[in-house]
Amino acid sequence: MSSPLPGQPVLSVRDLRVEFATRRGVLKAIDGVSFDIARGEVLGVVGESGAGKSVTGSAVIGLIEPPGRIAGGEIVLSGERIDNLPAEALRRIRGKRIGMIFQDPLTSLNPLYTVAEQLVETIRTHEDMTARQARTRAIDLLAEVGIPAPERRIDSYPHEFSGGMRQRVVIALALCAGPELIIADEPTTALDVSVQAQIITLLKKLCRDHGTAVMLVTHDMGVIAETADRVAVMYAGRIAEIGPVREVVSRPLHPYAAGLMGAIPTLDQDIGRLVQIPGSMPRLTAIPPGCAFNPRCPRVFDRCRVDRPEPIEHRPAHKVACHLYDPAERSAALEAQP
């Protein structure tokens, strides 16, 4: 059960909806999101603040706290549905079959316990091992994530490590039980660029070696471009575009994705002026009808204001939720363009 059948995705999310009940009514944080992640694959999830990328990650590991709730859809881990499991069963999956890496390594480690205590506890929770065996395994893990002199460093407290080393410890913790899937939520955002590069390289290598699937949530398109195999661009709780990372970066289809790529200053070319998307992402209380991006879209037409676009497979394995790519609209839209 724990290893997926050949060809079966490690994670399969179908039409996921997450709602938050507030005084001002029900907010739809995630509204119909579907994607798969295969074994050994890194799926990048990008979007700006409020796009719903972190909530998607939390939903997969079952960490949506009330008043939030999963209002619909399915989450399937290696063929087994996990979104409707009781809390206790989910707790056993969390940490064992799904590992987690969060943004701030200082808050995801307990400051009062040594790294050894935290690693050994986690290993023994999920695997049948003696304390001594678990300690040996912990030292091996620390060596694998590139911590020098792990047999000495293992008895240090988190504050005795630098930021980059601390994030390595967090990665070791996530790898403890040999998970099938790792959810990394902004794993490099709190780090300096030179350290960020080290962590990205490490994460990539580990996934390749272990065949772990990774859902990499970040706002940094550069990190995605270097790390991910495929990327999902999220906007206002929905996936605007999903496809192979090179295609999305160099030939984005959705007007939002295109604007986003143009808005990022790059190192290797002179730009006179950055592409500017007018306005900002709508608040969840005021998502416009039709396509959520329509008030900011440079290529908006009547249908966008009333009819919500569904993902269309425009190129093989490359889906886009935009009426411009609807074969029925396409001829009309092309005619309208000079």
Added chain:
Amino acid sequence: MSDFVEVKDLRRLFDVSKPLVTRLIERAPKQYLKAVDGVSFSIRKGETFALVGESGSGKSTVARMVVGLLPATEGTITIDGVSMRDKADAAARQKLRRRIQMIFQDPYASLNPRWRVERIVAEPIRAFGLITTPDAIRARVGELLTLVGLHPDDGRKFPHEFSGGQRQRIAIARALASNAEFLVCDEPTSALDVSVQAQILNLMKELQESFGLTYLFISHNLAVVRYMATRIGVMYLGRLVEIAPARELFARPRHPYTRMLLDAVPDLHMSGRTRTPVGGEIPNPINPPPGCTFHPRCPLANERCRREAPAFIDGVACHAVEEGRVAA
């Protein structure tokens, strides 16, 4: 063109000693952190000079000293011929104050949440007594808000009614309210999303063109700096390691640290590129390594680098470059 801002041998120490009693018991000496150690640069009128570096490199401390929020331990800052420390220049300095403003990183923290936007933007006008009649002040505030892409009616609102990008626009309007000529911007877009960042950077460029503003731009994001800056200074552990015109710095980085930084930045169009990851992290600034502070991470370090701090010669502070051990 003459230099508008001149910074010479700027140093700033922070006292990070333990409390007196602990020090007496442990017989520990006082401890200082050298946040900025001998930094010199100059900014020409109308240009954007950027300081880049990782956390702890001292770039924000330099910015704070330049605007006068933090006194320098040693060194001089001269802006438009007026010394910022010399007692003799006190009167001239007062006049100069109006012409210098700062834009901070976090637009959620830099605007008073209990003031309406019009009062926030009008504060420099009132403080310097530029306009006195309420009607004229209101008109000027409306004009400033329009200038940064907001509506004059937005003045009646409170800061919490705006998004991060709009708040940063308000901060820019406030900075321009006193007809400032020199803006010190400390990471003005790092709290913003990329599409909003693009809006703010474009706005700052437009304003620079229309008013001939001079910027000191602090950032850790090399791509942003490349887009904005005319000249760039790279800082590491409180020292400048390299200064070069923007284009040259990116085409031909000279200092090994600059090369490492450029190599480390993940970039959109480099997917699949094999990078050479650099080992190590920035050491503790309380106990920086002797000699060149970068030597523990430097692939070119030799005995001299471990012993002797390199002098800043011809735009770069590196023994390897000076000795020609590296293709410059």
